[in-house]
Amino acid sequence: MTVSIIGARLIDPVSGLDQLTDLHLENGKVLAIGAAPVGFTAAQHIDAQGLIAAPGLVDLNVSLREPGYSRKGTIATETRAAAAGGVTSLCCPPLTRPILDTSAVAELILDRAREAGHCKVFPVGALSKGLEGEQLAELVALRDVGCVAFGNGLNSFNNTRTLCRALEYAATFDLTVVFNSQDRDLAAGGLAHEGPIASFLGLAGVPETAETVALARDLLLVEQSGVRAHFSQLTTARGAEMIAQAQARGLPVTADVALYQLILTDEALTGFSSLYHVLPPLRTAKDRDGLRAAVKAGVIQAISSHHQPHERDAKQAPFGATEPGISSVELLLPLALTLVEEGVVDLPTLLARLTTGPAQALRLPAGELKVGGPADVVLFDLNATTLAGEHWHSRGQNSPFMSHCLPGAVRYTLVDGKVSHRA
């Protein structure tokens, strides 16, 4: 299979390339950038004039819901949705049923993802069996079948000693641990950011300290154990500051943020729409601004969708009785482009946070366009718009951005040189 993409503005955050050029793909790899090699004629030509070509997006947190929750989404539907959002590589969290704590579950996910063929899937395995925080999962066996990192979701360990050992064990084999730092007790029962808005609405609060207290502990344990660590789903400005301080003292930790946390605040909860029910919760405008600054500065090097599709019934109840989460991967690129439109970051920086940033955080073979590298490409039109929901592949319709007109439109997504999405 050979493809030539002609006349695109090619932006590669790793090499810093930003120019009008051609891209030639062969056997799933990038064959050449610029002029085609002598004698090369592609089977498929894509006229990319007016389009931007960038490395396919890398999303560190996309719940595929399979196995176990296929009424919410399947590997086929959610990876298809991801391709529509410009994503070529994604990580899925271990929150499946059964939990992704055995090789069998990991293999099942990888098999189905390959079969669907829309996206490369890199599972994040459970750090502890059943995510219960008591016994370690077989981390090395999981690594050997393809798990790229290990996490415990929002289920924090009951026993700090056990967590400490889990980190030491992971460090022994140079495995990456993904933290979703949240103190279980401080967050218990909470529905919204603890602040005036939650108070006014009578919703139980999740204080800022639910994140920062756990983060402080986790950072110290990372430092002590020397484990390779990634902090996922930061929600507070204070948390981002703590990551920056840790990085400044030489701790090689990375971090990501959910895209919707860079856009929405807890003010959206007025009116009690369950579409804004997410955990950890939407925070204040000050937190959003702090997270934006951390993204700009590179303290937070990855923006992820934190995609959580739900069936309709899961959101069909009063706020507190609904399930948290936003179906978000399908709009990843256009929604992220609102940050450029608003002047939060420039386009190359945004693309870096959506490609090489996440890829480097979890050491994924993705996120850059270089000769010999994987031919994972997104082509998008910066001057067109996307009407959210006009086409929809995810099984989850739970997006508060439905029917919003968003900047930019994904035209092609190519995975290993094959078109996985075309609009």
Next chain:
Amino acid sequence: MTPTDPKRPLQLNDQGQLRHFLSLDGLPRELLTEILDTADSFLEVGARAVKKVPLLRGKTVCNVFFENSTRTRTTFELAAQRLSADVITLNVSTSSTSKGETLFDTLRNLEAMAADMFVVRHADSGAAHYIAEHVSPEVAVINGGDGRHAHPTQGMLDMLTIRRHKGGFENLSVAIVGDILHSRVARSNMIALKTLGCRDIRVIGPKTLLPVGVEQYGVTVYTDLAKGLKDVDVVIMLRLQRERMQGGLLPSEGEFYRLFGLTTQRLALAKPDAIVMHPGPINRGVEIESAVADGAQSVILNQVTYGIAVRMAVLSMAMSGQAAQRQIEQESFQ
């Protein structure tokens, strides 16, 4: 179905009249005053030998209580009956939901019985909003209490009590004492008092029972009962739930009473003609001393009587607001 204008408050019709009664937030002062005036006129109905007016004749009011209640439920029933409506009351906490039926399906079923109005109490904050957004547009929804969020008829009956005993709101000092954090009554009262022009609203309680950012309601926070009660005209005591002793909110009922219980001695710090209110049911010896609850300054039982009148006012106003909305829509359709 007509698309709802997102800028128009859910509970008002196109002419700014009440069509649902979900929360006091966003309701203008004139509307609250209209509710009080209407309730005043209904108080006379309660004093007559024949206690009925035909305003809701032929209408069906459905009380749906997902949470236990005696006072609120009974006074809503009486209010609807005095307006000549047909009334059914469902204690859903003990029926459908235990069989796994969702709130959504319960309401769809009630709608199918052609109820014109739902009075709803539910343990989730925002439940009344959810219901108002999902019932068919001609049904009026009255919030009988949702989680910690709002209890607007209680708020208005408290305002009626204050107005009838104190004449107005502007020059009053009002203290709300106790568990503000978990109280929908306190939230509705704070909003109502502010809207009606009360300039000195005080909330008194330990920090564990005060919501974060309570100042946004335009209130002054006191953690010392003696200081907070000084020269107030109205004392609103809140019920302290037994389960608050768990999880470190309070050490004991005894310590709470020692610090925040309303005794004769402490009431003496307020103005001599101060009134004492309580939404009930009261916990004697926990938040209030019997001598105060039963004393000359207590208006706790008057509140119950006023509650019927206020609920009559709200039911009749919401029903006519709905009718007016139907007419507006029909006319614009023709």
